[in-house]
Amino acid sequence: MTTSERIEEFLLAVKTAFNTGTLLRLKLGGYHGSEPELKSVDVKKIVAKGVEKFSFTFHYKTRDIIKNQIQPEALATLRAGLKAEFRSAQLATTEFDLSFERNGDKVRLKRTEVEGREAAPTEHNRAKNRPLTQTDKPYLKALGIAGKDGTVRNDAQDKFRQINKMVEIFAPLIQGIKADAPRIVDMGAGKGYLDFALYDFLAGQGRPAEIVGVEMRPKLVEDGNATAAESGFTGLSFVPGTIMDYNAGGADAVIALHACDTATDDAIYKGIKAGAALIAVAPCCHKQIRREMEAGQADDRLGVLLRHGTFLERQAEMVTDTLRALLLELSGYRTKVFEFVSDAHTPKNNLIVAEKDGRAGRDRDTILRQIADTKAMFGIRQHYLETLLHSDAQTQQPGSP
Ligand SMILES: C[S@@+](CC[C@H](N)C(=O)[O-])C[C@H]1O[C@@H](n2cnc3c(N)ncnc32)[C@H](O)[C@@H]1O
Incomplete structure (x- = not known):
């Protein structure tokens, strides 16, 4: 499988978890892009004013910046990041963990099944929480x-x-x-x-x-x-x-x-x-x-x-x-x-x-x-x-x- 195909496989798992409400979190690490103070990025699903979005928290050395994006935009952001800027990513869902490791042109995906995890709360049920x-x-x-x-x-x-x-x-x-x-x-x-x-x-x-x-x-x-x-x-x-x-x-x-x-x-x-x-x-x-x-x-x-x-x-x-x-x-x-x-x-x-x-x-x-x-x-x-x-x-x- 080529690097691009592996990235698409990883993104498909993210997209499916997002659409089925099983996404718990996604973390991007090993950053080596052009922003010197960026350390890592956490991604979760939110529902803002009835619209489902990906919420990115960019962790810089001394501050955090949050950006919310609708699905197509977010997947494009993730695709670009995984291709060139982040060496690793960890997806956690209620059913499995999927890790992504990129070393040069080689990408390795590792899936581990898990049991007994509950779905993350979203704005729909946040009032209760x-x-x-x-x-x-x-x-x-x-x-x-x-x-x-x-x-x-x-x-x-x-x-x-x-x-x-x-x-x-x-x-x-x-x-x-x-x-x-x-x-x-x-x-x-x-x-x-x-x-x-x-x-x-x-x-x-x-x-x-x-x-x-x-x-x-x-x-x-x-x-x-x-x-x-x-x-x-x-x-x-x-x-x-x-x-x-x-x-x-x-x-x-x-x-x-x-x-x-x-x-x-x-x-x-x-x-x-x-x-x-x-x-x-x-x-x-x-x-x-x-x-x-x-x-x-x-x-x-x-x-x-x-x-x-x-x-x-x-x-x-x-x-x-x-x-x-x-x-x-x-x-x-x-x-x-x-x-x-x-x-x-x-x-x-x-x-x-x-x-x-x-x-x-x-x-x-x-x-x-x-x-x-x-x-x-x-x-x-x-x-x-x-x-x-x-x-x-x-x-x-x-x-x-
Ligand atoms: C905009 S209100 C904010 C009140 C409250 N902290 C909040 O967020 O709901 C600012 C309050 O600070 C008080 N305050 C402003 N300067 C102060 C000072 N030097 N010493 C004590 N109180 C002060 C004002 O009287 C006012 O009640």
């Missing part, structure tokens, strides 16, 4: 998500889906922390949607956490504490005040969702200063760096990219968060940036997840040079987080209290 299974809860009613009858209100379905999604993302991160009852500090907690849902879910898993929401609007703090008491959530509390005034010492995780502008930097700073094992922030409004870019002198070649206000805004977002990710790395955190909810819900949908890995950060000189180069390129004199860290000498002594 949401983390928050019971909706008749005081906090869901107080937050306006459930009605008096304890079912999710029609106009709150999206919000309910979003908080479930957040629990899906945050729960494993929290569960990965080595502490019996991790102390989580949510900076700029607002009404505490995530805090209530996460607390409820973790307690239900027998893996309780202590959660503190820091919020500068006293009325939200008062309401949050009343609802926590009504729910019997003794380990959940809200405290009034600003992020910078809060003593985060002893926090295992510091999170901040859509804390405005530099409040995100305050949260990251507090997390680094506390030596938190996990720092996770979803930034919003990147005004500080936008102002710097407007006032500064960017590299001439970037002028054309920054000419239109809307693109300047997006560049400011990317530059702000790129620098945040680098500063986290410099402080000893393994850092990833990815989209955590669909941009159909909110354009502020990037999540920076930083996990302390005990090392002083990868190659400090390289990171410092990357920070300096990025700032120079965009005409930035100072990044607020960098200034905070410098003023506290945190970049020299990462994690010290």
Whole structure:
């Protein structure tokens, strides 16, 4: 059999598994294409708005990118990848595993029958598998998500889906922390949607956490504490005040969702200063760096990219968060940036997840040079987080209290 015929045989198995609902996962490895930071690709089946698609997660060194494609497009992507870029692929179905190994022009397929595997859930049945299974809860009613009858209100379905999604993302991160009852500090907690849902879910898993929401609007703090008491959530509390005034010492995780502008930097700073094992922030409004870019002198070649206000805004977002990710790395955190909810819900949908890995950060000189180069390129004199860290000498002594 020729190489092409073997690739087609492998693709036929993928296509059949996709069409019969038996596809569990597909992994592509041994990448040797032109993208230097691409490591591997995971592929699964999803159903989005009633359309069955292949969902590709491209794992890069420091980030993941997800692309969804309908079947013909996806098979073409896989065909091209298997021909020239990936040396190996593993297909797992409910009935068999099929491995693909390419060595030069030679392709080897190995099939192993398996028993007792169940089909993967798709959007059709995902509702049943949401983390928050019971909706008749005081906090869901107080937050306006459930009605008096304890079912999710029609106009709150999206919000309910979003908080479930957040629990899906945050729960494993929290569960990965080595502490019996991790102390989580949510900076700029607002009404505490995530805090209530996460607390409820973790307690239900027998893996309780202590959660503190820091919020500068006293009325939200008062309401949050009343609802926590009504729910019997003794380990959940809200405290009034600003992020910078809060003593985060002893926090295992510091999170901040859509804390405005530099409040995100305050949260990251507090997390680094506390030596938190996990720092996770979803930034919003990147005004500080936008102002710097407007006032500064960017590299001439970037002028054309920054000419239109809307693109300047997006560049400011990317530059702000790129620098945040680098500063986290410099402080000893393994850092990833990815989209955590669909941009159909909110354009502020990037999540920076930083996990302390005990090392002083990868190659400090390289990171410092990357920070300096990025700032120079965009005409930035100072990044607020960098200034905070410098003023506290945190970049020299990462994690010290
Ligand atoms: C956009 S809301 C997000 C609320 C919540 N994290 C969520 O995602 O639902 C931002 C919240 O952060 C609070 N906030 C902003 N800056 C803050 C600061 N420096 N200290 C404390 N709270 C702050 C605001 O009062 C507001 O309630």
